[in-house]
Amino acid sequence: MNKPGKNFSIIAGWALGALFLSVFQNSILNPYFLAPNLAVIIILFLVILKNDAGALVFSFAAGFLMSVGYAPTGLSSLILLSLSAILIMLREKALFSKKAENIAVIAAAAVIFYRLLSWLAAYGFALIRGQDPESFGFYFFNWGLFAEIIIAAAAIALIFKIKKTEKLGPLNV
Amino acid sequence: MRKSILIIFIFLFLIGLAAVLFNQSRPVLIFGRAINEVLRPLESAAAKFKNIFSFWQDAFLNVKNIKETNIRLSRENLELYGKIAGLAELERENALLKKQAEFSRKGVNTVLAEIIGRDFQSNRSFIVAAGSRDGISDGMAVITDGNVVIGRVIDAGLGASKIQTVLDTQSRIAAITSQTRISGLARGLGTNILFDLIAKNKQPESDELLISSGTDGIWPRGLIIGKVGEIFISDAQVFNTADVLPLLNIQELTEVFIITNESR
Numbered sequence: 001m002n003k004p005g006k007n008f009s010i011i012a013g014w015a016l017g018a019l020f021l022s023v024f025q026n027s028i029l030n031p032y033f034l035a036p037n038l039a040v041i042i043i044l045f046l047v048i049l050k051n052d053a054g055a056l057v058f059s060f061a062a063g064f065l066m067s068v069g070y071a072p073t074g075l076s077s078l079i080l081l082s083l084s085a086i087l088i089m090l091r092e093k094a095l096f097s098k099k100a101e102n103i104a105v106i107a108a109a110a111v112i113f114y115r116l117l118s119w120l121a122a123y124g125f126a127l128i129r130g131q132d133p134e135s136f137g138f139y140f141f142n143w144g145l146f147a148e149i150i151i152a153a154a155a156i157a158l159i160f161k162i163k164k165t166e167k168l169g170p171l172n173v
Numbered sequence: 174m175r176k177s178i179l180i181i182f183i184f185l186f187l188i189g190l191a192a193v194l195f196n197q198s199r200p201v202l203i204f205g206r207a208i209n210e211v212l213r214p215l216e217s218a219a220a221k222f223k224n225i226f227s228f229w230q231d232a233f234l235n236v237k238n239i240k241e242t243n244i245r246l247s248r249e250n251l252e253l254y255g256k257i258a259g260l261a262e263l264e265r266e267n268a269l270l271k272k273q274a275e276f277s278r279k280g281v282n283t284v285l286a287e288i289i290g291r292d293f294q295s296n297r298s299f300i301v302a303a304g305s306r307d308g309i310s311d312g313m314a315v316i317t318d319g320n321v322v323i324g325r326v327i328d329a330g331l332g333a334s335k336i337q338t339v340l341d342t343q344s345r346i347a348a349i350t351s352q353t354r355i356s357g358l359a360r361g362l363g364t365n366i367l368f369d370l371i372a373k374n375k376q377p378e379s380d381e382l383l384i385s386s387g388t389d390g391i392w393p394r395g396l397i398i399g400k401v402g403e404i405f406i407s408d409a410q411v412f413n414t415a416d417v418l419p420l421l422n423i424q425e426l427t428e429v430f431i432i433t434n435e436s437r
Contacts, residue, residue, distance in 0.1 A: 026290035074192025
């Protein structure tokens with residue numbers, strides 16, 4: 001396959017993946033209170049693999065598809081794009097490695113940053129519209145946060161087949 | 174961050190920002206609805222799969238509970254037979270009173286709609302598989318069994334509609350308590366509902382039902398919003414307020430009724 005055709009296939013593949021992910025997230029996972037956010041996990045996976053462009057494009061598409069009909073169009077894209085940028089910068093500063101403890105730390109960071117950005121966006125929107133701002137506790141003081149961190153860390157560890165004792169050193173992808 | 178990555182980030186961020194800033198513009202709305210129409214059949218199929226899975230999951234996990242409930246219900250059923258005779262007389266009396274007070278509602282048409290998608294870890298909005306081609310339009314009230322209000326339609330697409338629940342911070346319902354007849358405003362706080370604007374000299378009773386009064390001209394009269402919970406009285410506040418305890422968990426709903434015509 002020539003290069004433009006290959007690029008088109010990759011973009012179409014990611015778009016299709018984002019489409020099915022949004023359907024799965026909205027219809028199957030979201031009804032459960034302790035549901036993980038698959039977009040955050042996949043972004044985390046792509047950032048650890050240093051596929052930064054993929055992470056950004058996926059953030060934009062997944063955010064757009066997952067929020068259409070629920071939040072102002074594009075808002076989730078901005079949140080996920082910002083999260084990707086933060087994770088990319090964190091990776092460059094902190095040099096993530098595939099050690100189990102590092103996976104747990106970065107999973108926790110990703111989930112906490114995602115919730116923080118979501119809260120800031122909701123808070124900002126409420127202030128602009130003159131509504132009551134949403135409580136900070138709704139995003140942070142609940143079991144959903146811990147469940148999401150654990151699931152995100154477990155999912156990333158599972159993807160990389162990490163064992164706690166394994167010491168692989170810095171990622172070299 | 175590399176330069177090419179920074180360019181991609183800025184490019185995508187600006188598109189996202191433009192979509193947010195021009196959220197109510199026609200092209201963005203049309204584009205959003207078109208995506209909704211593509212997602213709707215897929216979400217509908219996924220929701221059906223999830224419901225089947227949830228049914229068997231519950232059945233598997235609750236066999237013991239089901240048996241115990243069955244025994245308890247059988248016992249209660251016998252007791253209820255005894256009460257039916259008395260209730261028939263009360264029902265006749267009630268019907269007469271309703272007629273006298275012209276309280277009986279006119280015919281209400283509803284459309285049954287399946288929930289096919291929800292927002293992440295909150296109950297502020299969801300999508301149902303019914304739209305303008307089913308007679309749904311913006312502003313219609315959404316209820317469930319027993320006239321319990323769930324929310325209202327805020328964006329009716331062709332085959333799917335967005336429902337804003339009573340928990341949403343934009344939700345406002347003119348409300349009145351069922352026994353003490355104290356009026357106020359039920360407003361969503363994102364996670365719960367507050368009964369606000371209660372006159373300083375009035376105090377509702379805990380556990381009494383809160384219903385829509387219909388005085389706002391938006392919500393039909395007589396829909397149940399919830400039960401009055403803790404009441405807050407403070408000399409520093411202009412009005413009294415009270416927590417509203419919902420009668421059901423919106424997250425557990427799989428279908429709702431949309432009122433397509435009602436007497437207000």
